[in-house]
Amino acid sequence: MTAITSALQGMMAASQQVDQVAQRVARTGLDSNATDSVDISSEAVQLLNARSTFEMEVKVAHIANELDKNLLNLLA
Secondary structure, three states: OOHHHHHHHHHHHHHHHHHHHHHHHHHHOOOOOOOOOOOHHHHHHHHHHHHHHHHHHHHHHHHHHHHHHHHHHHHO
């Protein structure tokens, strides 16, 4: 597995985490009889974590891309 592939998988996982948080928060307002309550502060922390993870994975992909370019330049 290349570093870029790994970074892309990490970005997709972070994106899925954002989607899951959004769904939990959205469901909270739909059912007034719901026994499940959503801790907004906990959900906000999860969103911040997902954003940080996504940003880190973008940096990994960028660095891997730069390394690949440098390697190709050395071989040319």
